[in-house]
Amino acid sequence: MNTLANWGGGGPGPWILFLPLIWAAAVVGVVTVVRRTVGRGRRGPWNPVDRPAGDSPLAVLGRRFASGEIDEDEYWRRVSVLDEQFGRPGR
Numbered sequence: 516m517n518t519l520a521n522w523g524g525g526g527p528g529p530w531i532l533f534l535p536l537i538w539a540a541a542v543v544g545v546v547t548v549v550r551r552t553v554g555r556g557r558r559g560p561w562n563p564v565d566r567p568a569g570d571s572p573l574a575v576l577g578r579r580f581a582s583g584e585i586d587e588d589e590y591w592r593r594v595s596v597l598d599e600q601f602g603r604p605g606r
Contacts, residue, residue, distance in 0.1 A: 572597055 573594070580590040 576585075576590065576593055577598070579585050580587070585593075
């Protein structure tokens, strides 16, 4: 151990370079974890973007209309059918 501390008879040897490398690796690791967490925004394992398959029929219909799969006439026809069969929630 004394040989490592007094490399060649004067001062620390090349092993002293490992300390800054270890600190740099720790900083890079922390920055990576923070960027991945912040990059998700409000998403995360507790609040996924994709909803589970048990969405309400009105929500599915609204998403299909918003994505352009169905036009406005089709949307309102289907909403009226759902309204007649199931009624609006909160009424």
